[in-house]
Amino acid sequence: MPPGKMLNTPSLAAPGDLRADVERPRSLYAPAYAPVLLPMEGQVAFFPRGSRVVVVGTHFLPDDTTRHVGHDHPIPWLDPGTQDGMLDRAGIFLVPLDGTRIKSAQIMGHTEGALSLEVPSGSYVLSTETWSPRKHRAGRLRMGFESQPVPEDVASLSDILMLRPSSKEPEVLAAALPQALKKAEILTGQTFAIAWEVSGLGFRSETLLFEVSVSPINRGVLRQIGEFLRITKPARPLRLSWEEPGPLSPGSLFRYLNLDLPNLKAGKYEVRMVLKTVGRADAVSARVFSVQER
Template sequence: MSIPIPLTAALLACCGLVAATPAQASDPGAGGIADRARVDFAASAATTAPLQAPGAADSADAHSRARSLQTRFERRRVRDLPRTLGGGSHPCDAIIGRLCIWDDGNEDWEPREEPESIRDWRLELLTELASLARAAPGDHWIFGQRIRYSVEAGLLAEAEALARGCGLPVRWRCDAFLGYVQHHQEDFVGAESAFARALSAMPADTAGSWADPHPLLDGELRDWLEAQPDSAAAARRLWTLADPLYLADGNERWSAHLSRRVYAMSSDGAMSPHQLRWGKDMTEAVVRYGWPIAWERSWPRAGQSTIQVTGRDPPASARTLPPRDVLDGGPDSMDAVVWEVPDGHAQSVYLPTYVDTIGSLDGQTGRFWRRDGVILIGVATLPDPPAGIPHPEPNPPPAALPLAPVEAGLFVETEGVARTLGRAVAETGDVVRLSGMAPLADRGVVSLEAWAPGHRRAHRIRLGIGLRRLPPDLLAISDLVLLEPGAEPADLEPMLDVVRASTHVAADEDLTVAFEVYGLGFRAEGIGFSAWVERRNEGALSRFGRWLRVRGPREEVSIRWEESGPERPQPLFRTLRLGLPGLDPGEYQVVLEVSVAGRAPLVGRRAFTVW
């Protein structure tokens, strides 16, 4: 099972395909750096009324000066950026206007420390902008630069104070800037609240553009969205599912999207580190991929007088929107479809700031129908931290290992609402067993998650699932669930305590499987069961060889039996055991077929790995 594959997206400014920045760019006013150890934010908050209202000429002069200073800073930045070889040598995975975007696949890349000179110049810019804000207190562009560069400098408390004291005449901009700051403070609930106020107050066409997920969608998801009878409800569902971790409060993917919109708004007409004026292409790139966390400047090649500037995203940024088949289901919309990420360049990516990676969680989920809902279970072993991650406390005693607490949760999304079914706190290596009742719905998504904040690591399993009500006499089957060796629970309740916490099985183990059958007990009828193990993802040559009967049967091991149905309507709980003698390591699945005379046979499957 896999979830977002780590991606690295880089931006290369281009003019046509490649943009050239003069290696010796002019630097107006690049003289000595003034003493600027502290930026005076309070003295020029936009709400502070000057003794005499500034005239239009003063405001215009301040605005013009602010633009010149912002341009000067970005030219200075480029001059001292860390150098790298081979900038611009990559083929473009996507071209957006003047920008070339590629995935370099380097998961080990780490940003180099920003030069002190750039940090000093940024503080100097902030000081000068604060002074200019007194002459133009209602200038949203100057205000936006102050917010944007304060956040870039890590001055989040100062940026929050500035945003809360915002006195811009267009109030929704104040809420938008506050949401931007709160998102970077990882107060995602507060950010959502601020953005909700901004969206409700801004012009309808602006709100519609900001909330529109279309720029983030590949062709299949666009087709899905446009085919929905209620596009607004469908868009809300996409945003709910894009939330990378329900364990974290708030929907950080939604607030990140709106933060990207605020970043683009504040950058309108500004000079970028690419030495290009902000335009629609940069807005699209920021909305899809975010703004880079680090910048690099390539050395000019022999005979060239130009440089190229590359911006880098977090290496593990990944797709967060669901594949279409998770939304639609398989040929039978009741099927469970694992949320997997296709290979290739992503239309959009994101990584929460509170984790370095989100990996795949090895565990099991299962559905068991009841009259008023569907019982969902989730069982997994909490992953150990990667080698090399230090303990959060110096010189921890041996009893302190495993390293840190891990939060776990089982969630279900239906109709755009994510519900918590169970939560737990444990340690790495522990087994968590969670369950809860999900509401009936056509389709939903179940998410089993683990998050170790101290290790900055998270893992999850997500599946698209059918949750429709079953007619009482409809022959149906639950998910198959793998149990611990030798387990023989009598019914569903004790089964949860013996569900296997991993889908990895040793070659010499017995495979124990539990399931329920529904729609029985309304009449006397016999039931036939057939179960077998087969390889998954068998190649075309192997299938052709079996068809010619020059290779062995696909079934590795099998079992069959018959019995009478229950005397009254009720779920029929059963377990079966299959030996796995001599199976080679690889990917397999156990298949169960249930047959009743006069009814279409049922087939259930559960994948597992032999190691």
């Protein structure tokens, strides 16, 4: 069960509140068909479109980290049994808090990829799940979210979705989903791409100014002390900016950008997007990601 305060407002539950792990074992439940139920830290991104929102969730089968993995003794509860030969499967599920019907999208034969759903703006509980019947293993990410309609003539930025780079740039969100990274993580020296949408514009002629920056976060204590004493200089964010004409008619505007940052060292970073338009407040979107050593 999630913390009690989340029962009143489940749409505000963070992934950690609904995480399947061993910190609160009495609150967990693992179904017989998947006794190894593991947290799955995939990407979740929201793309507002007027009175609706597109929800994207990536999925993958987490590595088995339970204490019996690698043991020589038989593990009867992981024997495929009657599930041998059943196809792997994954899905994304949205539970509306207004009591209406659950929305879902599912795929068979795969445990890694990305799925999306378009639903009316509102309050939901989201679950992205993957299951391997043969391995008796499943992964799950659950969280609540609230989406408000985007007013007309108000600039809105979607979340940032991290992708594998492609020689042929996708022109719409659906075409970018097959390139989505399973989680917000890359290796040192690895090129990646980002995708996002702008909505709420197209009611007048204007120019859009985009600013993208990548900066480290969670710096070490010694580094912070050195910067405070001015012994070392703070790391300067990597920045890129450009201008382009706004959309000619109302609707969502999809954008894609390859990022080649070979000098990023292992650690946590934030990629930040700022949209500036004349006469409006800046729209900002950011995603934290990690860089791992090869």
